[in-house]
Amino acid sequence: MVPVEFVALLMVGAFGIVGLARKFPRELGATISYAAMLLMLSLGGDALGTLVHKAFTELGLASTTNVDLFKWFVTMAIIAGWVVISYAGQQLTFQGKWPPNPVTGLTFDLLIGLFNGWLVVWTAWKATHDLGYPITAFGGFQLPITARADHWVQLAPLALIPDKVETWVLAGFFILLIFLRVAR
């Protein structure tokens, strides 16, 4: 069985390839979208899961057991939906001439792709980790995770930023990207 950290790396690598294909200006546009997603998850990710679960329970569409699994589905739906929205249709592509140089361009394409991958995949992994890996219910995933995975999962964006300044950092990052996009 493949350890979860390698699955995460593989997925980030896939984002890197997407970055190479879509190029830096488009990928940076997607970064704006991911910054917004992180800000939203930081402000109300858990509350959102609880709210949706409550609403579904009152409608008789969700059971009172497996609450974490339900929250996990909600979080993953948000993240997956956000990725689709970021890459499909109208995009926040940056204006300008690209690449400045073939090799430099490739490097930046790859780096921004990997960065976006880290934002998405590590956020999803951290959310799964915080919920105690409810996906073990499906049988395709077995606990415990390795010590390395336990260490790596703490490298998620929302785990790296100190709690006290999390909102400020994410909002600042989001506003900075919006400013750069508008200023061009």
Add this chain to the structure above:
Amino acid sequence: MAAPRVERRSVIHRMARSTVVAALLAVALLVGGVGHGDGDGFGHGVASAHPLHGGPVDSAVGATAVDGAAGDPTAGATDGPTGRDLSAYALVTMLALALIGFARGVKREARTLLVTGVTVLVLGYSWPKVAAVVNKQWKMFNFGVIKRGVMADDPSVVWKSLSDLKPLVPASGGSVNAWQIGFFAMAVLLFGYGVLRIPRPPKPGGTHILPTFIDRLVGALLGSLTGLLVARFVLPRIVPGARISIVDPRLSIASAAAPYAPYIFFGIVVLLLFFGVKGLGGGGPRQKVYN
């Protein structure tokens, strides 16, 4: 749009520049090649473990690496924190080569990284085949040039006489590490850095476009990756069981940098954004368009 920065350079200027690069390279290789720490990274050298110079081998971790020389010398170093931590040497090598990368720019450094990567793969994983090819060429050289077998009345006799010729390059044994480092250094210096390449004289009135700052910066990044490859290839072959990583928290560099890791990471992100957006061009006088 601003015109690219150009410079007229003489052959002497270019050669002086190449000499500086070669000197930095020599420092990097010396740091990687001569130094052998005792666990504290920059610590005092330990003469006791120097198989290239015939010194005894660290029995705990080195025996596997040297005995199975045709294989991967890091084999004895992958498990457990028993190997010597040479991450600091690797870091110095990376910094030196990053400096060279900054001076040379991304275009030339990309070629160096490619050559270094291919050399690591070929020498690290296919050494017996490399040795076989070199030995065959050596035998051919002996046959054709030294013994003049082509001119002989019966070339097969000369060829047979060479059947017990001692191989020039060993496929296994204690000296393999030295041979591998030699081949590696030769390939990287000649094909990667082109140290023996004679600069072409500039065309009359010709100009040489200097790399932009962003190209230099990416060149430094690629140079540091080259440095990591060099360190990971060379150091374990000199100090068996050497442990090299800039991310493993059990080793000196990563553990020292751990408290600053978020800041380093966010610094890299800011640089990526800043220079990426800068690379998109523009910045000239803007005109407002009215419909």
